[in-house]
Amino acid sequence: MTTSIRDFVKAIQKEMRESVDLLPDRASELLNQATALLGNCNDELRAADQAYKQILLHCLRTAEKANRAKIEAETSPQFARWQEARDTVKLTEQMIISLRQFLRTKEVEMRLSR
Numbered sequence: 145m146t147t148s149i150r151d152f153v154k155a156i157q158k159e160m161r162e163s164v165d166l167l168p169d170r171a172s173e174l175l176n177q178a179t180a181l182l183g184n185c186n187d188e189l190r191a192a193d194q195a196y197k198q199i200l201l202h203c204l205r206t207a208e209k210a211n212r213a214k215i216e217a218e219t220s221p222q223f224a225r226w227q228e229a230r231d232t233v234k235l236t237e238q239m240i241i242s243l244r245q246f247l248r249t250k251e252v253e254m255r256l257s258r
Contacts, residue, residue: 175243196226
């Protein structure tokens, strides 16, 4: 079984959520992984967006009204793929922000404890 980008992102998310005492070294590793995955997430988002736009265009050409075409396109698997890709990008970006803030906080704590 192959591991998807989404699975890697979920693994990082799970570790961040369940870790009672996340060490700065591990947080730094997770930050590096999340940052590296962000490019892959953006690639998937672009591909999913293109596929969804093709379905939307087809629906706009075949439906009588634009609002019905949009609803029809939003029930497609391509739209679901686009939503999942968009949500994965947002989640990855937020994890990166959280990990950076965590590391900044730990750095301040270390300086103050000296």
